[in-house]
Amino acid sequence: MKDRDKAVFNMIPQTSSLRSGLAESLIAHIESGDLKPGQRLPTEQEIMEATGVSRTIVREALATLRAQGLITTRQGLGAFVSSNSVPRSFSIIPNDLESIDEVLRVLELRLGVEYEAAGLAARRRTPEDIVRMQDRLDALDQAIAAGGYGADEDFAFHRSILVATQNSYYGRLFDTFGTTMIPRQWAHLDEMTIAGRQKHAERMRKEHYAIFTAIRDGNEAAARKALRNHLSKSTARFEELRDANLKR
Template sequence: MTDRDNAVTTTRQPPNLRSGLADTLMARIESGDLKPGQRLPTEQAIMRATGVSRTIVREALATLRAKGLITTRQGLGAFVANDPTPRSFSIIPNDLQSIDEVLRVLELRMGVEYEAAGLAALRRRPEDLDRMQDRLDALDKALEEGGYGAQEDYAFHRSILVATQNSYYGRLFDTFGDIMVPRQWARLDKMTSAERKRHAARMRREHHAIFTAIRNSDEAAARRAIRSHLSKSAARFEELRDASISS
């Protein structure tokens, strides 16, 4: 184990303590053990050092990112922020302990993304469309392989915000990270093979409709498509909630 691995902790933590790893890393950042600009260990190294699952590692990193304590760089990993000062507002995994909380996040997204989709349709550039197509292809692949596609879903939606040419939209999403696409309630493992295929087909259809409207510079259609997608997502979560209450 390297010194960088030891920078996390060598104490094994129960995987059901979602906040344990985040608290440990946060304490080391605040104490200066993990310094500004320092690269964090890889997900695999953290898993070995702590004994927690990859899901918990990712949720812990999402919590730190939402608090402004770390940044992530594509292909390089996570780094302590240059000015690791906790943000006054964030949405972290521990906030989403019920479907009602997930529905509130979707309501927030509706307000932001409805306007962003319209602006993206009006302002998108060729490179924006290329980026969105790449993200859409990645999401399609994840869904075809039977995965949640949460990170790919987040990346696609963020590419819409980038296409607004207003950097504040992207920065707002970065504040929350992929927690904006909550996957712990999707319950794909509870679905039959046929149900999973129908779910994947719905997801692909809804996301392709959004992309097509933006590609066609159709502001009204883009707004309708994003609203329809998020409304249907909310309806699916409401069904899950109602089913859990009645069972």
């Protein structure tokens, strides 16, 4: 078992039900992205050694995750995180965003959710949350440097803020929306010059790091302000695009 995997499966807190305690720990790691879709879980023995619980408890916890559709088992190979491990009773799909006005409504919704989440994250973030957010920002920088749009990485960074609230409902809500919360298809990045894309990327990077720094430093007011500034500027950019389209 790798050291990184051991860090994921720390000793679970003692609860009235060890099975639910282990199951909740596993669910939290799946929801945070530490355990990714398609990733193979450690063996029963490895989980036992990492958590200190019995084989029976491990099997019962895994059965709970299977019943919820969060993991699947493959004969002779073990348990894997399901590719569609998050139940979605409501979602926003790309076809919903047929106009910039729809994109603006999504940004309005995001602001309502993420503004409060940023403050909670600043108050409750753990060292692991800080590392996760930094990793997501590094991945976003790398994606853009490689010439990509970084939509998936952008989504992952914003989701890491919600995870840092220590309120799993925030992350679950964000998951119902998927990467359409980052409406790159209307940004016309492919129409920008190289210099224009670099300027746009640097502006976004500055805004993201302002949010990250405030959360890292535990400054609730600054975190909310930076988040509002970021999404408000995104809203303004899409309003400009809409107005420009109307003039064509």
